Amino acid sequence: MKITLNKLCVQNFKGIQDMTIAPNGKNMIISGQNASGKTTLADAFFYCLFGKDSAGSAQFSIKPLDHDGSDIHNLETVVEISLYVDGKALVLKKRFTEKWVKARGSAKKEFQGHTTDHFIDGVPLKKKDYDSRVADLFDITHFNFVTSPTALNLLPWKQRRDILLSMCSEVKPEDIATGDEDMADLLSKLDGESMADFRARIKADQSEINKELKEVPVRIQEHQNTAQSAKKPDPAQKRGLDYYIKEAEEKLRQIRSNERLSALQVRENEIRGSILDLANQAGTGVEDARKPIREQIDKKGAQLREIKARIETLEDEIQRDENRNRLSKEALDSMRKEWHQIKAREYDGSETCPTCGQDLPLDQIADAVAKLNQAKARDLEQNAAKGREIAAGTTSRQNAIDDAKGKIADQQKIADQIKRQIDVLDKEFADVQPAAADTLELEKDLTEVRAEIEALRQGSRIQENDLSNQIKDLKDRLQTWTSEEADYRAAQKSADRVKELEDQERNLAAAYERLESDLYQAERFEVRQAELIEEQANKLFSLVKWKLFNTQVNGGIEETCVSTYGGVPYPDLNTGAKVQIGLDIINTLSKHFDLVAPVWLDNRESVTWLPDVEAQVISLEVKQRMDKNFKELDGLFFEYENEEDAA
Numbered sequence: 001m002k003i004t005l006n007k008l009c010v011q012n013f014k015g016i017q018d019m020t021i022a023p024n025g026k027n028m029i030i031s032g033q034n035a036s037g038k039t040t041l042a043d044a045f046f047y048c049l050f051g052k053d054s055a056g057s058a059q060f061s062i063k064p065l066d067h068d069g070s071d072i073h074n075l076e077t078v079v080e081i082s083l084y085v086d087g088k089a090l091v092l093k094k095r096f097t098e099k100w101v102k103a104r105g106s107a108k109k110e111f112q113g114h115t116t117d118h119f120i121d122g123v124p125l126k127k128k129d130y131d132s133r134v135a136d137l138f139d140i141t142h143f144n145f146v147t148s149p150t151a152l153n154l155l156p157w158k159q160r161r162d163i164l165l166s167m168c169s170e171v172k173p174e175d176i177a178t179g180d181e182d183m184a185d186l187l188s189k190l191d192g193e194s195m196a197d198f199r200a201r202i203k204a205d206q207s208e209i210n211k212e213l214k215e216v217p218v219r220i221q222e223h224q225n226t227a228q229s230a231k232k233p234d235p236a237q238k239r240g241l242d243y244y245i246k247e248a249e250e251k252l253r254q255i256r257s258n259e260r261l262s263a264l265q266v267r268e269n270e271i272r273g274s275i276l277d278l279a280n281q282a283g284t285g286v287e288d289a290r291k292p293i294r295e296q297i298d299k300k301g302a303q304l305r306e307i308k309a310r311i312e313t314l315e316d317e318i319q320r321d322e323n324r325n326r327l328s329k330e331a332l333d334s335m336r337k338e339w340h341q342i343k344a345r346e347y348d349g350s351e352t353c354p355t356c357g358q359d360l361p362l363d364q365i366a367d368a369v370a371k372l373n374q375a376k377a378r379d380l381e382q383n384a385a386k387g388r389e390i391a392a393g394t395t396s397r398q399n400a401i402d403d404a405k406g407k408i409a410d411q412q413k414i415a416d417q418i419k420r421q422i423d424v425l426d427k428e429f430a431d432v433q434p435a436a437a438d439t440l441e442l443e444k445d446l447t448e449v450r451a452e453i454e455a456l457r458q459g460s461r462i463q464e465n466d467l468s469n470q471i472k473d474l475k476d477r478l479q480t481w482t483s484e485e486a487d488y489r490a491a492q493k494s495a496d497r498v499k500e501l502e503d504q505e506r507n508l509a510a511a512y513e514r515l516e517s518d519l520y521q522a523e524r525f526e527v528r529q530a531e532l533i534e535e536q537a538n539k540l541f542s543l544v545k546w547k548l549f550n551t552q553v554n555g556g557i558e559e560t561c562v563s564t565y566g567g568v569p570y571p572d573l574n575t576g577a578k579v580q581i582g583l584d585i586i587n588t589l590s591k592h593f594d595l596v597a598p599v600w601l602d603n604r605e606s607v608t609w610l611p612d613v614e615a616q617v618i619s620l621e622v623k624q625r626m627d628k629n630f631k632e633l634d635g636l637f638f639e640y641e642n643e644e645d646a647a
Contacts, residue, residue, distance in 0.1 A: 001138065002596040004616045006089070007082040010044045012064050012075045021638060025084050029604065029619045031637040038620040038636065042600040048079040048094050050140055051131075054600060062096060073098060073111070085137065092134070093119040142593040146615065147600065149582020152589065153563055153570050161561035164546060167592050168536045176528050183528075186521040195529070199522045202515050209512045216505045220498055233484040241478045245471060252467040264453045271446045275439045286432060293429045300422045307415045314404040314411075321397040328394045335387050342379045347372050526557050540592075543584040543611060575606040583613050590614060 004025035010016045016037050021028065030038050042054040043062075053060045064072045077096035082089065095117040100109040118130035125133070134140075145151045145163075152160055173195075177183035190198055347369045530549035537546050544565055550558045563570040565581045573581070579601065590596045596615050601607075604619035 001086055001594060002084075002614075003086075003138070003598065004084045005045070005081065005598045005618065006084055007080075008041065008045060009078070009080040010041065011078040013044050013047075013062055013077050013079055014040045014064065016040050016044070017064070019636075023616065023618065023640060025616060026640055027617045027619070029621060029639040031621050031623045031639070034622055036636055038622075039602065042602070042618075042620065044079045045081060045598075045600065048081050048092050049134060049143075056144065090137075091119075091121050093122075095119070138595050138597070139593070142589075142595050143597055146586050146590045146593060146595050147597050149579050149586060149599070149601065152585050153578075153582070157561040158559075161548060161559065164537050164548070164561065165533070167540060167588075168533060171529055171532045171536070173525075173529075176525060176532065182521050183525055186518065186525060189518065195522055195526055199519060199526075202519045202522065206512060206515050206519070209508050209515070213505065213508050213512070216501050216508070220501045220505075231484070232488045233481050238478065238481050238485075241474055241481065245474045245478065248467050248471045248474065252464060252471070264449055268446065268449045268453065271442055271449065275442050275446070278439050278442075289432045290429055293425055293432070297422060297425045297429065300418050300425065304415055304418050304422070307411050307418070311408050311411050311415075314408050318401050318404050321401050325394050325397055325401075328390050331390055332387060335383055335390075339380065339383045339387075342376060342383060345372065345376050523557070527551065530557050540588050541584055542587070544581040575603050576608060579603065579607045580609075580611055583611050583617075586615060587611070587613050 004023075006024055007020065007022040009020045011018050014037075015035075019037070019041070021030070021041065030041065032038050039054060043060070046052055046054050046056075047062060052058045062077055064075060064077075066072050075098075078093070080091065080093040082091050084090075097115055097117070099112050099115050101112045102109045116127065118125045118127055120130060120133055152163065155163075173187050173190075177187050193201070527549075534546060534548045537548065544563045547560060547562045547564060547569075550560050552558055563581060563585070565573055565577050568577070570578065570581070583599070583601075586599060598616045598618055599613065601610075601617055601619045604621035605623050610617070
């Protein structure tokens with residue numbers, strides 16, 4: 001698609017009152033001093049297309065200003081551009097006007113913002129339809145790239161690089177590895193991975209191997225120390241300890257199984273059982289005497305609990321009714337305020353028609369007043385009726401509260417009487433005491449048996465202590481032998497582990513070397529791939545050369561995207577060179593996007609020559625033109641590529 005500018009008409013746009021330029025699809029030079037309106041023409045062009053200025057900003061003022069910097073009101077701002085789109089005429093127009101509205105009851109109009117009207121080929125459209133039609137013609141981002149010499153170089157380098165790579169055909173891995181056996185072997189190891197992922201995996205594997213290689217010598221030293229420090233214990237020593245422990249435990253068992261002591265312990269338990277039986281018989285008589293008293297106490301307690309439950313129920317009813325009366329009082333206070341508000345209502349309707357602004361007829365005003373008074377009387381009666389209903393409910397609940405309080409007092413008197421009766425019964429219950437059991441002879445027998453048991457125990461306790469200490473000492477020595485035997489077994493395993501670790505260390509070193517070789521080939525591959533991509537990208541341009549990769553100190557590559565001209569990076573170029581390679585970039589991007597559009601070229605005075613471009617070029621230069629080839633209009637000078645084609 002090719003777009004050229006036929007005519008641009010501007011009225012009351014920023015500092016331009018009324019100006020028309022007509023390049024008729026040809027190149028044009030616009031000259032003038034700073035602040036003479038050159039950039040304003042470019043702003044008007046892009047505003048009409050996208051609602052933005054030539055720098056791509058939507059936040060700019062288009063209204064003319066007075067000497068104090070204030071808006072000049074009651075002016076209509078109009079921008080109209082006539083384009084050729086693939087040879088077919090297209091006229092776009094925007095009209096920006098102030099909105100003045102007369103408020104109700106006021107004779108003076110007030111400023112209430114702006115409106116923008118949109119037209120395509122003279123047909124008015126809504127903004128969304130206008131923008132949609134423009135978007136259907138071309139992508140706004142692509143348009144910026146093919147009309148601004150600096151657009152691509154001002155992008156972040158990653159975005160700039162993505163656009164360039166999208167213009168290049170894919171560099172296939174097999175093309176890079178052609179004629180190189182090492183690279184071909186490398187490709188066979190990828191197994192679907194990208195080269196970047198392959199390199200990352202290799203480095204991760206190397207990092208893990210390095211970590212292990214640092215740990216292996218430490219583990220070898222630890223196992224060597226263990227293997228050298230342990231000694232093999234004597235098995236005969238363990239057999240002797242097992243024998244002596246078994247012998248001492250048998251002697252201890254025989255002492256603890258004393259038959260006379262066991263018989264006396266049985267007799268002791270029999271005597272204690274007889275004493276307990278006599279005590280239980282005496283207690284049974286007490287329970288029989290206390291049983292009828294306990295039944296009376298339980299009966300009185302049940303009566304007391306019933307009275308307490310009735311009192312709690314009455315108290316809950318009182319609490320509920322008092323809460324409802326409190327809410328009713330708040331409601332009555334609110335309704336009294338509402339009654340006075342209704343009483344104070346007056347007619348405040350407008351006497352002016354909201355549609356046409358004229359005075360309403362008197363009969364319509366009187367009818368509105370009558371309707372207001374009817375509604376007012378109805379609302380007052382409804383308010384009063386509801387208030388009477390709430391007051392009646394409050395009185396009824398207060399009577400119920402007073403009655404419940406009386407019932408509570410009566411129940412409390414009955415409860416106090418029952419409590420006094422329970423106190424009397426509790427005293428009778430405590431006065432019933434059991435008769436003493438006759439266990440004197442049994443107690444005497446028990447004392448004699450216990451004395452004989454203690455004598456037997458005292459004799460065997462010394463032997464038990466000696467044997468227990470002997471067994472403990474033997475077991476401690478056996479535990480020491482077991483620990484030494486475990487250390488010896490661990491030492492044997494450590495010696496075997498040292499050999500395994502030494503083999504592992506050699507294998508890890510060999511694996512690291514293989515990975516290092518793969519990494520070197522991967523870096524060679526990426527360098528070659530970078531060279532082919534740069535070569536392919538640079539073939540698309542005439543002047544500019546692109547640097548898409550940096551070679552690092554370690555031999556790897558780092559992605560970048562810098563345009564150069566004559567070996568000089570873009571940021572270091574002078575203004576003229578930046579314009580020249582910018583036009584070269586526009587030529588290439590126009591072919592790639594299939595979009596040719598007018599280029600507004602600022603700082604034209606800094607460029608001695610321009611490369612050939614397919615696009616229409618409108619140059620803006622800071623210069624005072626006086627020769628006959630330039631036409632002067634409001635301080636600006638215009639030179640057309642072909643004077644006969646100029647309007």
